[in-house]
Amino acid sequence: xxxxxxxxxxxxxxxxxLFPLIKKKQLLGxxxxxxxxxxxxxxxxxxxxxxxxxxxxxxxxxxxxVIGLCSYFYYSLGLLSLLLIIPVVLxxxxxxxxxxxAIKGNQLTIIYRIFSRVTFLVxxxxxxxxxxxxxxxxxxxxxATIQATAMSGLASATAxxxxxxxEHANTVLNWFENEKKGAS
Numbered sequence: 001x002x003x004x005x006x007x008x009x010x011x012x013x014x015x016x017x018l019f020p021l022i023k024k025k026q027l028l029g030x031x032x033x034x035x036x037x038x039x040x041x042x043x044x045x046x047x048x049x050x051x052x053x054x055x056x057x058x059x060x061x062x063x064x065x066v067i068g069l070c071s072y073f074y075y076s077l078g079l080l081s082l083l084l085i086i087p088v089v090l091x092x093x094x095x096x097x098x099x100x101x102a103i104k105g106n107q108l109t110i111i112y113r114i115f116s117r118v119t120f121l122v123x124x125x126x127x128x129x130x131x132x133x134x135x136x137x138x139x140x141x142x143x144a145t146i147q148a149t150a151m152s153g154l155a156s157a158t159a160x161x162x163x164x165x166x167e168h169a170n171t172v173l174n175w176f177e178n179e180k181k182g183a184s
Contacts (some may be wrong), residue, residue: 038121042109044100051143051163055099056092063088091115101146101161101168103175110148110159120159122150130176132169144169 022030028040063084070078098113106124111117128151134144146169147160 035121037123038107039104040121042102042104042107044102044109044111045164045168046100047096047143047161047163048165050141051165052093052096054138054141054143054163055096056089059088059092096163099161099163101164101172103172108148108172108175110146110161112159112161118159120148120157122148122157122159124176126150127176128156130173132173134166134169138163142166146172148172 067081070081095113100111102109110120129149131147143163144166145162149158
């Protein structure tokens with residue numbers, strides 16, 4: 001299912017379903033017809049293997065108190081809450097395998113997942129801001145997060161590729177900055 005977000009004048013978000021049930025092979029052809037300026041089959045650069053734990057360890061911040069409270073107040077049954085660790089780790093690994101970016105010409109593609117997969121395609125001229133963020137923990141492992149925001153009418157759309165190598169995050173920044181300098 002492909003969902004396109006459009007914002008109305010009243011600033012309330014509306015979703016338009018373009019292709020509700022379609023095979024991925026057929027989808028690429030349809031999207032190529034609708035958006036010929038975008039290359040939809042790019043080789044995506046993924047986060048390094050050392051970033052895998054970052055995708056699920058932040059979820060432990062809320063999970064540990066839940067497990068602790070359940071285990072304390074409902075001792076025997078509460079210990080079953082330890083099983084929550086398994087889906088959290090599996091979701092993190094799934095997010096790790098999905099996350100990435102690709103640059104080709106004036107097109108930036110960012111792919112990420114919360115639960116469903118999101119592919120963010122944007123032309124360089126539509127990008128308002130690209131940020132490179134780095135926590136203390138990411139700095140130790142030489143990782144960084146890039147976040148791109150594009151404006152369209154009254155709305156903005158933001159995409160984030162987490163825990164890329166510093167080198168790749170800097171590549172995205174340099175790609176964006178070089179265009180801005182060249183356009184001046």
